[in-house]
Amino acid sequence: MVVEDPGVALVTGASAGIGEEYAKQLASHGFDLILTARRKERLDSLADKLTDKHSIKVEVIQGDLFETSDVDKIAAHIKTIKNLDCLVNNAGFGTDLDFLDGNSDINLFINMLNLHCKVPMQFTHAALPGMIKRDRGHIANISSVASLLFHGYQDPIYDSTKAFLSVFSEVIQLKLNILKSKVKVKAICPGWTVTEIHDKLKNFDRSPYAWMNVDEVVKIALDAYKSDDIIVITGDVNVQRVQKSRKEARETPGRYFYY
Numbered sequence: 001m002v003v004e005d006p007g008v009a010l011v012t013g014a015s016a017g018i019g020e021e022y023a024k025q026l027a028s029h030g031f032d033l034i035l036t037a038r039r040k041e042r043l044d045s046l047a048d049k050l051t052d053k054h055s056i057k058v059e060v061i062q063g064d065l066f067e068t069s070d071v072d073k074i075a076a077h078i079k080t081i082k083n084l085d086c087l088v089n090n091a092g093f094g095t096d097l098d099f100l101d102g103n104s105d106i107n108l109f110i111n112m113l114n115l116h117c118k119v120p121m122q123f124t125h126a127a128l129p130g131m132i133k134r135d136r137g138h139i140a141n142i143s144s145v146a147s148l149l150f151h152g153y154q155d156p157i158y159d160s161t162k163a164f165l166s167v168f169s170e171v172i173q174l175k176l177n178i179l180k181s182k183v184k185v186k187a188i189c190p191g192w193t194v195t196e197i198h199d200k201l202k203n204f205d206r207s208p209y210a211w212m213n214v215d216e217v218v219k220i221a222l223d224a225y226k227s228d229d230i231i232v233i234t235g236d237v238n239v240q241r242v243q244k245s246r247k248e249a250r251e252t253p254g255r256y257f258y259y
C-alpha cells in the first residue's frame, strides 16, 4: 500500500487482535493514529511503542462503545479532524449465547447490534462529509465472511450484524461511485483469524478451521486500500468457502423462491 502524505487514521478496538495490527501497519505507512478501546493501559503501551518506532503522533481515547455518551463523544471528535484519511470500524465481539434460548440475555444482543452496526454507521456518518470534501480517504468496516455464508450452525445476531456492515459498505461505495468520489468504503471480511475473540467463548474448538494470522489479514485489507473492490474477503481459503456456500444456497431447495 502506498498513500501519499498520509493523514490521520482512527482505529476502534485497537487494544487487541485485528485492530492492534491495523494500528501497527498503518503506523508503518506513516499515518498519525487515534486509537480507541476500553483497555487504556494496552492502548497507552501500543501508542508508546509506535511513537518510538515511527515518527508519528498517536492519540489515545478510552471509550466503551456500548455507551452512547462515549460513542457521541468520539463521533463529535471525528468531525473535527481536518485530515482524517482512514477510519477502521473494527471493535466487535462474539458470543456463544443462543438467541433461540429464552433465557439468553437480550441486552448482550442489543450491545452487539449497537457495536457492529450503530457505531460504524455513526462514525461513518461523522467521517464521510470531510472525506468527500477533500476527495480522499478510506473507511474499512471490519465485517466477516460470516456476512456472506448462511447456514443453520451460525449465530443469528453476529452474522446478521456483519451482513448489515457488508451491505452498508457496498451501498455507500456505490453511491460514492455515482458521485465520482475517490473516497473508498470497504467491508473487510476475514475468516478464522487468531485473536482474543474466541478466548471468551466457552468450549470453542479451534482445531477444525483454516486459521490466518492478523498480519496476513490486515496486509490483504490494506493492499485493497485504493482498489475499486468493495467486499474484501481475506485469503483464498475464505473466497472458496464463500463461493461454495453461495452455490449450495442457490441450489438447495427451500432457500430461494424463483418464480
Ligand SMILES: NC(=O)c1ccc[n+]([C@@H]2O[C@H](COP(=O)([O-])OP(=O)(O)OC[C@H]3O[C@@H](n4cnc5c(N)ncnc54)[C@H](OP(=O)(O)O)[C@@H]3O)[C@@H](O)[C@H]2O)c1
Pocket: 012, 013, 014, 015, 016, 017, 018, 019, 036, 037, 038, 039, 040, 063, 064, 065, 066, 090, 091, 092, 093, 094, 115, 142, 143, 144, 145, 189, 190, 191, 192, 193, 194, 195, 196, 197, 198
Ligand atoms: N478473529 C476472527 O476470527 C474474526 C473473523 C471475522 C471478523 N472478525 C471481526 O474483527 C473485529 C476485531 O475482532 P478481533 O478478532 O480482533 O477480536 P479481539 O482480539 O477480541 O479484539 C476486539 C477489540 O474490540 C474492542 N471492543 C470490544 N468491545 C468493545 C466496546 N464495548 N467498546 C470499545 N471497544 C470494544 C476490544 O477492546 P477493549 O476490550 O479493550 O474495549 C478489542 O480491542 C471484530 O469486529 C470481529 O467481529 C474477527
